[in-house]
Amino acid sequence: MKRILLKALNTPGLILIAILAIAIQTSVFSGSLARYFQPDAILILVIWCALKRPFGEGGVLTLVFGNIAEIHSGAPQGLFLILSMLVFLGVRSASRYFVIQNRLHWVLLSLICLVLHHVGLWFALSLLDAPVPRLGYQSLLLLPALGSQSILAYFAFPWLENYDWSTYKSPKAQRLLEDELHLEGEGL
């Protein structure tokens, strides 16, 4: 029973993690220098959902994460929502072409997504007829963010793996749980 409850709490827990992450991100990295080192925690969660969640559940979670990011930004309404969704769909559709074997692969994927996310943002701004930032300047600002993003990705993805394992959401743990329920059903 406890395991089923833990499994049910996985998704709300992930939303709570996103809320906590964004609260920490926006207040810890609010200093004049620190803000350049601001990683994108929401992006990491979106990538995680794209690769480790079923299509429906991952998509809904991505919309929730996009909305959480949006209410912490002055960006035009809907912008983060659509960018998060594009990252989700992009990573998901590209997932058949790569295999993630270790932490460095996670880091690399996270960095590529961060760059594409920013490029997409500038492109969307130009489509919305909003002022587009100076690309050279913004690209330079992206460098420290890439550094901190790789550090966060290095630790966050294994942590999320553990989180899924402890809440019986990872495929292996899920199978164990199902086997156990099956045995219980047979009176063992």
Added chain:
Amino acid sequence: MIRYLREYRFYILLFLFLLIPISAIDTTTRAPRDYRFYDKAILAVVAPIQMVIRTVLDGSVSFAQNYLYLFNTRIENQALLEENRRLLNSIASLQETLKENERLKRLLGFQEQFKLKTVVARVIAKDVSNDFRMIRINRGEEFGIKPNMAVVSDEGIVGRVLRVSNGTADVVTILDLLSAVDSIVERSRARGVVEGLTDEVAQLKFALRTDDIQPGDLLITSGLEGTFPKGVPVGTVSKVNRKSFGITQEVEVRPSVDFSKLEEVLIVTSFTIEPTLPTKSDPKVERDSKSPAFTAPKPNAPIGMAPPPVAVPSPLPSVLPSPVSTP
């Protein structure tokens, strides 16, 4: 029917996942917005955490600056250091209070100078993305804050309120790409719109190439939008690029407000426009009257023609009972 839904489940979901964000896009990028009910629920969780983290961080920095540097001295004289540390802590605390006092005094002076009705707020967080320059303050609806209200500091214009929740408000700073403040050059009365550019500078757009704008010129708010009171400093012209052709000139503006050190701000809940009747002896009038933008009444005009003081509910009807009375 259900069989079809199951069969095309993926495509239906894909369609919905693309439709929802696209329909959520608001093309009116500069319009103030409201939080939805679920946004407010998320904010109710996030805002206290942000405030606690900010307080802890500020405390830690203060602790590091006031205590840790003295750690080695303790080895030399434990007893003396105990006393010293206690005193230093008191001094640091007093100095912090003094500095805060000075900042608040300056804010008060600014408020009195421009006859503003304001609410003081503290900056608790910044934008989640480096591409935008929004800040979050710890005052919201419960203090009468509404979208589109002006936000200032003792140095000048900070920005305008984008949206509010019960306890917090998001402010689009003048450095944000989506900010636009109608401004005039104090010296030559040349007009333009100040828009955000980078983390340090903004740009004055739509300033005519023939306008007299020079580096060092002070830009002030024109008061035309109704959001900002007239005459509040916006920034100083840092660079002018006037080409030999074209209609406008490129003007870079360094904001009056140091955003890297911004801690407290004033939210203008209402302000009073007090038209002054200039006299001929006033040298400023002679200078200003050369500009076409100047609208001062003629010295011989009957006094009744001058518009009476107008209380501007900034910009939406304020919850405060009455505008500030002018002394």
